[in-house]
Amino acid sequence: MAKTIYLLEKNPRLQFFLEERLVMQGGIAVVAFKGVANLSAYLRQPPDLLVLSLNEEKKAIDDLLSKQGLQLASRGVTIFLLGEKFTSDEIEAYQSYGVKRIFDRPLKIDEFLLAVGSALNIKLEIDDTPCVVDAHINDDVLYVEVGLGFNLEKFGLLKYRIKELLELYKIKTPKVIVMLNDYSPGKSAFSNKKLFGLMDYLLDLLGGRAGWIKVISRNPAVKEVLSEQVRLAEIGVVSSLEEALDGLMVSTDKDLFNENLLRALSQEGSDLSLRLLQDSHDGKILNIAVVDDDFVVQEILKNTLEGLPVQVRCYDDGKSFLADLSADTQLIFLDLMMPGLTGFDVLARLRESRVATPVIIMSALGRRETVLRAMGFGVKSYLIKPLKPADILRKVKEVLELPL
Numbered sequence: 001m002a003k004t005i006y007l008l009e010k011n012p013r014l015q016f017f018l019e020e021r022l023v024m025q026g027g028i029a030v031v032a033f034k035g036v037a038n039l040s041a042y043l044r045q046p047p048d049l050l051v052l053s054l055n056e057e058k059k060a061i062d063d064l065l066s067k068q069g070l071q072l073a074s075r076g077v078t079i080f081l082l083g084e085k086f087t088s089d090e091i092e093a094y095q096s097y098g099v100k101r102i103f104d105r106p107l108k109i110d111e112f113l114l115a116v117g118s119a120l121n122i123k124l125e126i127d128d129t130p131c132v133v134d135a136h137i138n139d140d141v142l143y144v145e146v147g148l149g150f151n152l153e154k155f156g157l158l159k160y161r162i163k164e165l166l167e168l169y170k171i172k173t174p175k176v177i178v179m180l181n182d183y184s185p186g187k188s189a190f191s192n193k194k195l196f197g198l199m200d201y202l203l204d205l206l207g208g209r210a211g212w213i214k215v216i217s218r219n220p221a222v223k224e225v226l227s228e229q230v231r232l233a234e235i236g237v238v239s240s241l242e243e244a245l246d247g248l249m250v251s252t253d254k255d256l257f258n259e260n261l262l263r264a265l266s267q268e269g270s271d272l273s274l275r276l277l278q279d280s281h282d283g284k285i286l287n288i289a290v291v292d293d294d295f296v297v298q299e300i301l302k303n304t305l306e307g308l309p310v311q312v313r314c315y316d317d318g319k320s321f322l323a324d325l326s327a328d329t330q331l332i333f334l335d336l337m338m339p340g341l342t343g344f345d346v347l348a349r350l351r352e353s354r355v356a357t358p359v360i361i362m363s364a365l366g367r368r369e370t371v372l373r374a375m376g377f378g379v380k381s382y383l384i385k386p387l388k389p390a391d392i393l394r395k396v397k398e399v400l401e402l403p404l
Contacts, residue, residue: 002027002028002029003027003048003049004028004029004031004047004048004049005018005022005028005029005030005047005048005049005050005051005116005120006031006033006043006049006050007030007031007032007033007051008032008033008034008036008039008051008053008061009032009051009053009082010053010055011164011401012160013157013160013161013164014107014157015030015032016160017109017156017157017160018030018116020156021113021124021153021156025122025124028120028122031047035057036060036061036064037060040064043068043072046072046075046076047077048076048077048078048119048120049077049078049079049080049120050072050078050079051080051082052065052079052080052081052082053082054081054082054083055083065079065094065097065098065099066097069097069098069099070097070098072098073098078100078101078119079097079098079099079100080099080100080102080103080112080115080116080119081094081099081101082103082107083103083104083105084105085104086102086104101115109153109157110126110128110151113126114126127151127152127153128151129149129150129151129188129189129191130148130149130189131146131147131148131149131151131154131189132145132146132147132148132154133146133147133151133154133155133157133158134380135158135162135165136165136380136381136398136399137165137168137169137174137398138380138381138382139250140174140175141174141175141176141177141245141248141250142162142165142166142175142176143177143380144158144162144177144178144179144202145181146178146179146180146181146198147181147182148181148189149182149187149189149190150189150190150191150194150195150198152194155194155197155198155201158198159201162205164401165398168394168397168398169394173205173206173207173212174205174212175212175213175250176202176205176206176213176214177213177215177216177244177245178198178199178202178213178214178216179215179216179217179241180215180216180217180219180222183219183221183222184219185219185221185222185225192225195225195226196229196232199213199226199235200231200232203232210231210232210233210234210235211234211235212248213236214235214236214237214238214243214247214248215235215237215238216238216239216240216241217237217239218239223237241372241375245368285311286308286309286310286311286330286331286400287311287313287326287330287331288310288312288313288329288330288332288333288396289312289313289315289321289325289332290302290312290314291314291315291317291318291321291332291333291338291343291346292314292315292333292335292338292362293316293317293335293338293339294335297335297362297385297387298314300387300392301314301333301387301392302314303389304389304392304393305392313329317338317339317340317341318338318340318341318343318345318346319340319341322341322346322349325355330357330358330400331358331359331396331400332357332359332360333359333360333362333383334346334347334359334360334361334362335361335362335363336361336362336363336370336374337363343363343374344377347359347361347374347377348377350377358399358400359379359381360379360381360382360383360395360399361374361379361381361383362382362384362385362387363382363383363384363385364384364385380399381398381399383395
């Protein structure tokens with residue numbers, strides 16, 4: 001008999017991944033829902049596995065589980081819950097509703113797949129190689145970071161993350177920089193076959209333009225490994241981000257900031273505002289800090305984010321920001337060139353204090369060395385002044401989107 005998974009999750013990334021991953025097993029269907037109301041009607045014919053994301057209508061999900069959870073469990077339905085930072089009381093309550101497994105985000109995909117296989121009574125071959133992956137976009141360049149090792153499950157999710165980013169930024173064919181951290185050929189964690197698979201995917205994405213891919217690695221063996229494959233031989237291997245940008249002829253120089261920029265949102269910006277509002281998680285207020293000594297920049301950011309479930313706190317200098325920084329700050333817009341403590345000073349203090357809050361740097365300079373220096377502090381996203389509302393909203397959506 002066919003196995004069925006019901007998945008309540010707005011972001012389609014997990015749905016697409018599970019469909020692709022489980023199609024190899026045959027007879028497994030993944031049915032995705034974007035609202036509790038739609039899901040409820042289908043529960044009359046219960047699935048084998050019900051996966052609920054608490055980023056979606058938490059109150060409605062709690063109500064559904066309190067009323068139907070035990071009944072579904074008694075009918076053989078395994079219930080999984082995905083969410084963030086569950087307290088012991090919450091775990092106990094959800095278990096009393098018939099929830100079998102609770103998974104914190106970011107999701108450990110190998111652990112999740114093993115649980116799915118157990119729930120469906122099927123054997124899944126899981127790649128459990130330690131791996132950290134990330135993808136982001138700056139200046140129409142797709143940055144792909146891979147660390148610790150190569151993991152097929154993580155690479156599978158990466159493809160959908162990249163698809164989302166290209167759609168968000170409306171880029172058809174990006175230039176690509178792949179940062180291979182800790183790469184050590186010959187070790188099992190760094191299988192050549194997996195590396196070739198990732199590069200083949202990127203080549204297909206670029207229509208075979210191998211020259212549009214630069215790999216950053218300090219290990220000279222990377223070039224040797226890639227050159228063994230004819231289709232990959234033209235991929236450039238460099239030792240620094242600066243070399244990669246030069247090789248792709250990417251410029252970070254833009255016009256200087258125009259203080260008369262303050263204006264109404266463009267139609268594109270309005271559309272993005274609506275999408276951000278629709279994607280907001282369970283009505284939670286996002287706390288965003290803006291650190292810039294220019295009042296006009298503060299107003300642009302406040303006006304752009306107006307109407308969203310966002311609280312914007314503005315600071316005229318780095319010292320006042322650091323004195324007020326709290327754990328509930330979820331995003332920081334940081335100007336680099338300020339009197340007193342510069343943005344670089346602030347980044348150094350954040351690193352010393354092990355603050356992991358994502359930072360979007362802002363600079364009117366737009367000089368490559370400025371951007372490179374900031375990225376050396378672990379910054380992944382930047383905006384060049386003059387700021388455009390649509391660009392601001394894209395960055396917020398990209399950076400704040402919850403990881404799997």
